[in-house]
Amino acid sequence: MPAMRAPPDDGRLALAIDLGASHLSVGLVDGAGRLHRPRVFDLPPSADPAKILSQVKAAARRLLAEQRSEASPAIGVGIGVAGLVDPRARRVLSAGNLGWTGIDVGSVLEQSLGLPVRADNDARLATLAEALYGAGRGCSSLFGVWMGTGIGGGIILGGRVIRGVSGTAGEIGHLTLVEDGPECSCGNRGCLETLAAGPAIAAAGREALARAQREGMRSALCELCGDDPAAVSCRLLATAADQGNPEACAVFARAGTHLGIALAGVVNLLNPEKIVVGGGVAGAGEHLLGPARRELARRALTAPGAAVRVVPAQFRDTGVLVGAGALVLGDY
Amino acid sequence: MPAMRAPPDDGRLALAIDLGASHLSVGLVDGAGRLHRPRVFDLPPSADPAKILSQVKAAARRLLAEQRSEASPAIGVGIGVAGLVDPRARRVLSAGNLGWTGIDVGSVLEQSLGLPVRADNDARLATLAEALYGAGRGCSSLFGVWMGTGIGGGIILGGRVIRGVSGTAGEIGHLTLVEDGPECSCGNRGCLETLAAGPAIAAAGREALARAQREGMRSALCELCGDDPAAVSCRLLATAADQGNPEACAVFARAGTHLGIALAGVVNLLNPEKIVVGGGVAGAGEHLLGPARRELARRALTAPGAAVRVVPAQFRDTGVLVGAGALVLGDY
Structure with a gap:
């Protein structure tokens, strides 16, 4: 059975977002699994879902703006959410700690950021990272x-x-x-x-x-x-x-x-x-x-x-x- | 995501063996999932593992002999065993009710029957049958x-x-x-x-x-x-x-x-x-x-x-x- 292969390390970058229960992180990721310009923000407990979404958009836009002058702009956005996510529909089905139900996070971010967006569950993405670059490599x-x-x-x-x-x-x-x-x-x-x-x-x-x-x-x-x-x-x-x-x-x-x-x-x-x-x-x-x-x-x-x-x-x-x-x- | 596809219904037949906890069944199976010449035998409780294996070989040989005169001889043998089976090694790791541990059922049957053999766990094979032809179709x-x-x-x-x-x-x-x-x-x-x-x-x-x-x-x-x-x-x-x-x-x-x-x-x-x-x-x-x-x-x-x-x-x-x-x- 085949092990997983990492993406090519060809200079392309992705804008990555981690929306946890109490924190928001953003950063740029390359094909070797290196993280560039990471930022972490606290999320106030029981914040308004719309406010959280605005905070996500603002943090992502800021990072994209900073990075736009550089050689290799981000080719897309990936977001991991602490909750049930339907990755095909790019929709958060429910995220108890965020107060989100049925949020179409893919379309919202795509409109706001002008880049293709993929969304998935945070634990699944952390497992993927381990399989490609970490303790599960091979x-x-x-x-x-x-x-x-x-x-x-x-x-x-x-x-x-x-x-x-x-x-x-x-x-x-x-x-x-x-x-x-x-x-x-x-x-x-x-x-x-x-x-x-x-x-x-x-x-x-x-x-x-x-x-x-x-x-x-x-x-x-x-x-x-x-x-x-x-x-x-x-x-x-x-x-x-x-x-x-x-x-x-x-x-x-x-x-x-x-x-x-x-x-x-x-x-x-x-x-x-x-x-x-x-x-x-x-x-x-x-x-x-x-x-x-x-x-x-x-x-x-x-x-x-x-x-x-x-x-x-x-x-x-x-x-x-x-x-x-x-x-x-x-x-x- | 793709559903499973059944094998082609092209007249080829497989010799199938079901070795359960208390019964042995054999039969011929075609690509449409039809069963021909099924036979069921009781297994005596706590029989000698070697005796059970002889019974399996004998039942399979008899069916092959009966069928040899027909147009389409069996192209191979598939056996499902009520126990832990390593399908790659075609080996029964353990089958409590049969008293089997570490039986190399693939090689034994291949030598005895002169046909390629595949072995797997019985519940997995029953699930495969449902996926291809039964309640799990599609x-x-x-x-x-x-x-x-x-x-x-x-x-x-x-x-x-x-x-x-x-x-x-x-x-x-x-x-x-x-x-x-x-x-x-x-x-x-x-x-x-x-x-x-x-x-x-x-x-x-x-x-x-x-x-x-x-x-x-x-x-x-x-x-x-x-x-x-x-x-x-x-x-x-x-x-x-x-x-x-x-x-x-x-x-x-x-x-x-x-x-x-x-x-x-x-x-x-x-x-x-x-x-x-x-x-x-x-x-x-x-x-x-x-x-x-x-x-x-x-x-x-x-x-x-x-x-x-x-x-x-x-x-x-x-x-x-x-x-x-x-x-x-x-x-x-």
């Missing part, structure tokens, strides 16, 4: 899991990006792990996202803090957050785990176990060569990945379980931009 | 679930059969639905197979019978099985459910709910156009499929949930043979 089949405020995924099989019939394939975050589990923003219960995304991990950390405080234990966790539950974030817990704090390690172990159950399902269903795990939560590294790998090995069928490798993503924050650029420069 | 993406003694699956995406890196893709029966659920033959716990395959349904039926007997209820279930727990099979429960017996309906509703949870996972991950459900357990029809569809609709994300249709398979017992023949006559 693989013909790759599954990407992206863990942050939510959990998204991307699928590459036989060297092709799998999008599904409505364009929404890859949504590992909404696999049901616990039939009557916590309510999820998607309307289901017990989704992986309710058990292992950033907010679930922070909540488990706050519970661990409260337990330690109740029991009068002077845990390192109490010190790190100054006994303030509101300061307990996924990042702070990763720091605590790095310092060997058992409460923080247990929180990541439990999230990693849930991740491992979901990945065992992916492995039994798709039998991929490699799984890359990225996103802010994956910053916890082996505290999360170790338990995930162990649970995967326990639960997956022997042959596909032995065949797969679970590795950290190579791109930290720029994978979506690089994947969005590749979508414009290549045919994926 | 679909570019299709998921097949086959529910009997075990639960298998097959995946077709973008008009291509998805096999995975070791050839084992599609194993929906081993998705974990309950973290600490019943032990499965695969070594995992809480697999779909432990909750919705034939043995699990029969066991739930026996429990319902015991409850009715304890409570002195003269349920139709008691009548149907003559108060004999050993007579409670999946088929008997389907008959009871057809007669409106609430205990039997509840058993299928619970199994269907578990099936629906697993299918919601498939829908969120793969966003297929259609799901076909077949195998002996699917003989319960809407008693199983109705609850499965409802649970799927509750749990899947809106867009892929609305896009998918869940339908009964068209082939009853002959799908594996037809798919095995197609594997020889076409390039899938």
Whole structure:
């Protein structure tokens, strides 16, 4: 089976946009997956969808204007959105954190920027970036899991990006792990996202803090957050785990176990060569990945379980931009 | 995305073999998916793997001998096996019910029969048959679930059969639905197979019978099985459910709910156009499929949930043979 090939590194550039839950990034991407002139903007929480769209257009126009004087102008625009996107219709079906439903982002940006536009789901584009330039390079089949405020995924099989019939394939975050589990923003219960995304991990950390405080234990966790539950974030817990704090390690172990159950399902269903795990939560590294790998090995069928490798993503924050650029420069 | 095309109906024939958990079928298949001279043999439980292999060879040789005098001899052999098969190596990795591990079925049959051999997983071949000639005709993406003694699956995406890196893709029966659920033959716990395959349904039926007997209820279930727990099979429960017996309906509703949870996972991950459900357990029809569809609709994300249709398979017992023949006559 063929691995994926990167677009030619022939000097052409794409304008790339990453519209996340709380940030907007733009940049120019070349065929070697290099990112030029990256810019990151915070998005105010619960901003008006129209305002966000204006901000996207303004940031893109500014970058194009800066770049127009240069030798090689951008040949097109690629945008990755944190939500369900129909790539054929270039339409955002729903993006909970942005308050977007049914936004025809392709046409809107095309009119505003005067360049051809491609749109896709952000996790799928980050997976594409890993397949072309990152930890999945050389693989013909790759599954990407992206863990942050939510959990998204991307699928590459036989060297092709799998999008599904409505364009929404890859949504590992909404696999049901616990039939009557916590309510999820998607309307289901017990989704992986309710058990292992950033907010679930922070909540488990706050519970661990409260337990330690109740029991009068002077845990390192109490010190790190100054006994303030509101300061307990996924990042702070990763720091605590790095310092060997058992409460923080247990929180990541439990999230990693849930991740491992979901990945065992992916492995039994798709039998991929490699799984890359990225996103802010994956910053916890082996505290999360170790338990995930162990649970995967326990639960997956022997042959596909032995065949797969679970590795950290190579791109930290720029994978979506690089994947969005590749979508414009290549045919994926 | 392209739908799958059937092989040309040009008079060529393939010798097809279906090696199930408890039966062996052979037949000749043409490019239109028609089955000629089908034969079915029972396999004695826990027979010697070598004996089963001899039985397969003997049945295939007999059919070839009968057919040799005819106009169009078979051009090759296709075999579907109820187990993990590596189709590239034509090797059965493991087939629990047959006691097979690491059997090089391709070479063995090729030497014995003097024809090229292709081997694959039975559920995958049944799915291929549905895609080419059955309920999945015209679909570019299709998921097949086959529910009997075990639960298998097959995946077709973008008009291509998805096999995975070791050839084992599609194993929906081993998705974990309950973290600490019943032990499965695969070594995992809480697999779909432990909750919705034939043995699990029969066991739930026996429990319902015991409850009715304890409570002195003269349920139709008691009548149907003559108060004999050993007579409670999946088929008997389907008959009871057809007669409106609430205990039997509840058993299928619970199994269907578990099936629906697993299918919601498939829908969120793969966003297929259609799901076909077949195998002996699917003989319960809407008693199983109705609850499965409802649970799927509750749990899947809106867009892929609305896009998918869940339908009964068209082939009853002959799908594996037809798919095995197609594997020889076409390039899938």
